[in-house]
Amino acid sequence: MSKWRNSFVFAFGLAVALLLGWVVFPRVLYSQKHQPLDFLHKTHAEKSGVADCAECHTIREDGTFAGLPAVEKCAGCHSERVGESKAEAILVDSYIKPGHDTPWLAYARQPANVWFSHAIHVKRANLSCTECHSTYGESDRVRVYEVNRISGYSRDIWGHSMSRLRRAPHEGMKMSDCEECHKQRNVEVGCLGCHQ
Amino acid sequence: MWKSVAWDAINEGKAMKVTRRDLLVWGAGAAAGLLATPVPWKVLDDVSIWSQNWPWIPQPTRGPVEVKQSFCTLCPKACGLRVRMANGWAVGVAGSSTHPISRGALCPLAFAAHQLNWHPQRLRNVRHGSSLSTWAEAQSAFAKASKEGPVVVIDGYSGRAASSVLETFAGKQGGSYRVVATPELRAFTPYEQWTGIPAASLGYDFENARTIVSFGAPLLDGWGTPGRLTRLWAESGAGLSDPQLRLIQIDSSLSRTAARAWQWIEIREGSESALASGLAGALLEQNLVPAHSPVPSMTLAESSAQAGLSVERIRELARLVVAKTPALVVARDDDPAIAALNVLLGSLGNRGGIVPHSEGVKPYVAAESAIGNARAVLIDASVPWEFVPQVEAEIFRFAAWDGGATKADWLLPAPGFLEDLTDLPTAPGCSAQTYGVAPALVKATIEVQSAAQFLCSLDASLPTTAKIIDSRCEDLFRRREGNLYGQQIAAIDKVSSVQSFKEQLWKGAVWAGEASLSKAFACHLKEWPAQTRPVSAETWATQWKPVVMPPLASKLYQESGLREPPRRNA
Structure with a gap:
């Protein structure tokens, strides 16, 4: 009977660890933050006719990526409130009128030791934005920003799946993801290509 | 079955307490389970990232x-x-x-x-001996020393505007100005002795040479200006069986240059000088060079024995050297026997040989020569850390980085990379004169002074580096020669004014003159140079x-x- 008892106790310990590791740990590891206001990509695409990501997320003439648009860009349409929503009020009153940039939380910001050129990937390799950023540009809600409590990075860098198995092609922005994509496309880049 | 086992265990548990064994088994199960979760791997990954973002690791502020x-x-x-x-x-x-x-x-x-x-290792404070000090104390100590006796100023990068400040100070004070020359510059010293043309005004015309014979100089491995010879070799010689440019590397080991050269001639360690003498003998014996050249005292057989090459192999090498001319010999150091080969081959002052690129350059006095009775020695930050002056004097050493134990009474923090305005005269080995200006792009985060600034603060009559650079720019513009290499290449005639010329130089353009190929200079050796000491097999890495x-x-x-x-x- 002791043998069965030992097996049961071992299995119980195993189950507790698996439960903690797969269910509790991800919830504890990431804290959630909210964007300063609700931004709807879909509404902007439909109502404003903004069809191309590059209209707001521009690549400058010198090839550098401007990232998130400056508040002046938003002010082009939202210099005054164009709706009654709470987000509209926050945008106009807190950021556009005082001239402050909206402190967006960037989901895909890379670590500081990585040099990544959007210009090379978009213009030379002809990658579409969705290959890395999924169809977020068509979303009708703003995602919660999950930040890793230890590293301080966005969850999008690791990807939503904790095991990193059976991920969607756009999920995850770790170095291994870059390497995998380059391998698939037979594009060789040495260490100094990204860590210059 | 598991259900009945669990039930039995629970029933058994009613009668039995949780034992130490149970806890251990449970712990083993939990540990095994944990390995099957992302916890250890993810925590390891996150902690490694966290360690890269500690607050004391400098991060640039965001900006344009x-x-x-x-x-x-x-x-x-x-x-x-x-x-x-x-x-x-x-x-x-x-x-x-x-x-x-x-x-x-x-x-x-x-x-x-x-x-x-x-x-x-950045030097952040003035140090006097093993204790911290101040700039004021250092200035006071140096001023006192320079009043009490002659000061020797040592420079590692001669020809700059800052060098001019150092030299002027040493001259005014009755001291001397010395230079720690690079190996490339030292290799021209024999020609300076034979022709009187300063070593710093000579260069190699690799671009027009057809055969380059290197005696241990790592031409494709960091020698000279990186990129000049590697690109030239890639364009006109690498990988070809009969290239337009032949590179023959004479080396005691398969160095990187030897591995990439057209031919590698393996010799015994330290026998470069002997082989040069043997090669000269073979050239003369086969009438491959003019007969009036001096004959080495060393016989071909002696050279063969020292170098570890057969006599016939040396004769064959001699024929190979002159098979495609112009031929140019490059030495790793200032070995006169190797330099004399260029005299024998008629490479001095000719296309594809050793050419003068500048006028008005002063010969330098090597810092290694005897210093004499100096009261103090001031060492510029450009001097390699390993250089230690052999003199009993108070040493004031400028340095941007602390290289460890050194013989210096005063350690003075100098500007780091791009923290100071400096000009850039012709690099050693170049066949054409060049000039550039590197402004201080970066603001120093600590209190630093260059040796030139230090001296200017002590003696207000000294010209500042900025003034000398201005005056040099004006002189170059007045010459109306050469080209300006900026975003576009423009002949200096096209530059409208001296102001525009200066502006372009300050924005990173480089002025380059033409190689003086027509200025042949006489050099007649009366006798073959005596054999120098055997050269130790120092690698380039240990020299630099x-x-x-x-x-x-x-x-x-x-x-x-x-x-x-x-x-x-x-």
Whole structure:
């Protein structure tokens, strides 16, 4: 009977660890933050006719990526409130009128030791934005920003799946993801290509 | 079955307490389970990232990104740079393809040079002996020493405007100005002795040579201006069985240059001088050079025995050297026997040989020669750390980085990479005169002074570096010769004014004159130079000792994060 008892106790310990590791740990590891206001990509695409990501997320003439648009860009349409929503009020009153940039939380910001050129990937390799950023540009809600409590990075860098198995092609922005994509496309880049 | 086992165990548990064994088994199960979860791997990954973001690790502030042209000031090769600046910080360095000599190539140290200013070994305080001191105390001590006796000023990068300040001070004070020359510059010393033309005004016309014979000089491995010879070799010789340019490497080991050269001649260690004598003998014996040349005292058989090559092999090498002319011999150091081969081959002052590129350059006095009774020695930051003056005097040493134990009474923090205005005269070995200006692109985060600034603060009558650079720019403009290599190549005739010329130089353009190929100079050796000491098999790496390089040569910024930070509501 002791043998069965030992097996049961071992299995119980195993189950507790698996439960903690797969269910509790991800919830504890990431804290959630909210964007300063609700931004709807879909509404902007439909109502404003903004069809191309590059209209707001521009690549400058010198090839550098401007990232998130400056508040002046938003002010082009939202210099005054164009709706009654709470987000509209926050945008106009807190950021556009005082001239402050909206402190967006960037989901895909890379670590500081990585040099990544959007210009090379978009213009030379002809990658579409969705290959890395999924169809977020068509979303009708703003995602919660999950930040890793230890590293301080966005969850999008690791990807939503904790095991990193059976991920969607756009999920995850770790170095291994870059390497995998380059391998698939037979594009060789040495260490100094990204860590210059 | 599991259900009945569990039930039994529970029933048993009613009668039995949880034992120590149970806890251990449970712990083993939990440990096994934990390994099957992402916890250990994810925590390891996150902790490694966390350790890269400790608050004391410098991070550049976000701001506008711009690319500025400049020059590497770490050594006298003066390679062209493109410096990525973010909010006034240098955050990346790349080679400048518009530079006519370096042509976009850089050495590994230059690629990470923007990080050197943050190196843990950066000298941040004035030190007197083993204690901290101040600039005022250092100035007072130096002023006192220079009143009490002669001061020797030692420079590692001669020809700069700052060098002129150092030399003027030494002259005014009755002291002397010495130079620690690079191996490339030292290799011209024999020609200076034979012709009177200063070593610093001579260069190699590799571009027009058809055969280059290197006696141990690592031509394709960091010798001279990185990029000049490697690109030339890639364009006209590498991998071809009968290339337009032949590179023969004479080396005692299969060095990187030997491995990539057209031919590698393996000789015994330290027998370069003997082989040079043997080669001269073979050239004369086979009437491959004019007969009036001096004959080496060493016989072919003696040379053969020392070098470990057969007599016939040396004869064959002699024929090979003159098979495709112009032929040029390059020495690793100042061995006169090797230099004399160029005299024998008629390579001095001729196309594809050794050519003068500048006039008005003064011969230098080597710092290694006897110093005499000096009261103090002032060492510029450009002098390699390993150099120690053999003199009993108070030593004032400027340095940007602390290289460890050294014989210096005063250690004075000097400007780091691109923290100081400097000009860049012709690099050693170049066949054409060049001139560039590297302004202070980066603001020093600590209180630093260059040796020239230090001397100017003591003696107000000394010209400042900026004034000398201005005057040099004006002189160059007045000559109306050469081209200006900036974003475009423009003949100096096309530059409208001296002001415009200066502006372009300050923005990173480089002026380059034409190689003086028509200025042949006489050099007649009366006798073959005596054999020098055997050269030890020092590698290039042991001869060239740069400052310590930070382990992580990576950029400290992110491209999309370099906008102005969001302004918070007050």
